[in-house]
Amino acid sequence: MNNLVSELCSVLNFQKKLKYKHDISTSLLPFYTRNPERVKFTEGFGSVVGVIARKLNGESMEITQKPFELGSTSLETIVDTEIVVKLFDQSNYQQMQSAKLLQYQPLATDQQSKGEIRLGLFLIQLLKLQDNQDFVDAFKAEKPVNLYEKILYESLADSNENTPEASIAFTFYDNEWFSGCFSSDIKHFLTNKDYFYQHIDELLEFYYFTYVIQLISRISDTTEHQTIIPLYFTLENEPVSQSRLSIQQGYQLVYQHGQDLLIDMDVLNYxxxxxxxxxxxxxxxxxxxxxxxxxxxxxxxxQFIEAYREQFPVTKLADIDFNYNSLSSQINILRLILEKHKGATDSRYAKSLEEISQQGYLRQHGRLGRVFSLSNQTILMLTAAIVGSHKMLLKDVFNALQQRGIYFDRLTREQVVRLFERVNVLEKLSDSGDAQYVKGIL
Incomplete structure (x- = not known):
């Protein structure tokens, strides 16, 4: 038996009792097979931003958030203590536009925190954040810049716990593309620091979402695709019909791929x-x-399939045709064996797709089912990131959205144009559609 075959058999514990191990060669997504660690975004995306901010500042990604204590600060006041504590409540400082305080976005208090840390590391690698100096500098505040921050920081300063942190290396199908788009967006965001701090969590969440659906759409493909697979979205509250591209080539396409996601991951890793x-x-x-x-x-x-085959009763695999004539037939045999053991673990793994989709990227349309959808706010946030503070041809804005994984059919494009008109960012220099510009929101 070849050494590589022997090593893989050993990892899966063929000698004793078969173990279903995942991420053997690499990790492709920050998903978990267990429910407790799965990120459910109960507190939004702020906790993941906190992980990223701490990592970029060389601090522990974990944080133990303690209640604000007046006695742990230099603040001297005759104001009632309860009022002061309310003033420095977590819900207040989390909304502050502060690079320093972004580092103190707390993690979930349960096992979900492991998933939040893993997701933060995933985004750092996907978007090459440590190499993006503009982004790093935005998180590099060394000292609080006002009295409120100073008092709060004194209370939070000892909350970090320096615990050992495992290093996870992810593999991406094309993170140069995504990091390049993100870098351009960040340059525009940082022309307006207030806007950056208000919306950086939304932008990071969007890039996580769009990469996930793009990866899932191509994971089992046998032919090369362009960097972005067209996946169609509607605008919030927009009516849809069966003939719309958002029904035919949107959520349902990704969902079908996602049902066997863990099997596809295992096949690639093996x-x-x-x-x-x-x-x-x-x-x-x-x-x-x-x-x-x-x-x-x-x-x-x-060799591996034959060794794998011996782990099961003959009747279990009786309906599989063990045809080794071609590489594609061998891969299909491997996949069929894995499908025999598809169970709760596989469905739990795929739920991470559902969790992120439900953060404002999904709508239910009765008997037509679910479709990918974007809110007006998300459209305007992405437009601000794309256009910046200048102006851009309308058709170029739509092209830039496609580069980020967002496709619209003709009817949805018309809805987006009406949105631009309502918020007064559409400039028409003539009646020709080619002479329509989107003005900078920033």
Whole structure:
């Protein structure tokens, strides 16, 4: 048995009792198979921003949030203590536009905090935040800038716990694309610091959401795609019909891929564990006729499937045709074996897609089912990030939205144009549609 095959069999504990381990070769998403650690965004996206702010400042990503105590500060006042405590309540300082206080966005008080930390690390790597100096500088306030911050910071300063932190390395199908778009957006955001602090959580949440749905849409694809797969959205409160692209090529497409997400992840991880290379390869690359490790993988995968087959009663796999004629048939056999054991773990893993989709990106349309949808606020936030403080041709704004994973059909585009008109950011230099500009919101 080849060493790579032997190592993978050992990881899955074939010698004793089969274990269903995931993320063997790499981690592709920050999802968990267990419910307690799954991020449910009960307090919004602020906790994840806090993780990112602390990591960029070289501090512990974990934080133990203690109630404000007047005695732990230098504040001297004759005002009733209860009133002062209310003034410095967590709900107040979390809304402050302060780089320093972003570091003190607390984590969830339960196991969900593990998921929040993992998600923060995921975004740092996806968007290359540590290499984005504009972004890093926005979180680099060394001292409080006003009296309120100073008093609050004195109370919070000892809340950090320096606990050992595991390092997680994620693999992305194209994070150069996403980090490039994000870097452009951040340059525009930072021309208005108040706007940056008010909306940075929304922008980070959006990039997490759009990358997730793009990855899930391509995870099982056998052919190469362009960087962005067209996924269609509607605007909030917009009526839809069966013929709309948002029904045909939107949430339902991603949902169908998502139901077997963990199986697709495991297939990719197993294949890469059997390839004699440290690089990670996607399914479309592996099935390319010119894939340089094609012959080695054919041999290794057949050996692994035969070893895997021995872990089950013959009757369990009786309906599978063990045809080893081609690499694609071998991969299909592996997938069919994994499908035999699809259970609660798989469905729980996919729930992370539902959790982020329900943060304002999803609407129910009766018998037509769910569709991806964006609120007016999200449209305007993304427009501010794209256009900045100048102006841009309307068609270029729509193109930029597509670059970020947002596609609209003709009817939704008309709704967006009406929104721009209502908020007075659409400038028409002539009756021609080519001469319409979107003015800067910032």
């Amino acid at each position: 294949l890469n564990a059997l390839i004699p290379d440290n690089c990670f390869y996607w399914k479309s690359q592996i099935l390319d006729e010119n894939f340089k490790y094609r012959m080695e993988l054919l041999v290794n995968l057949k």
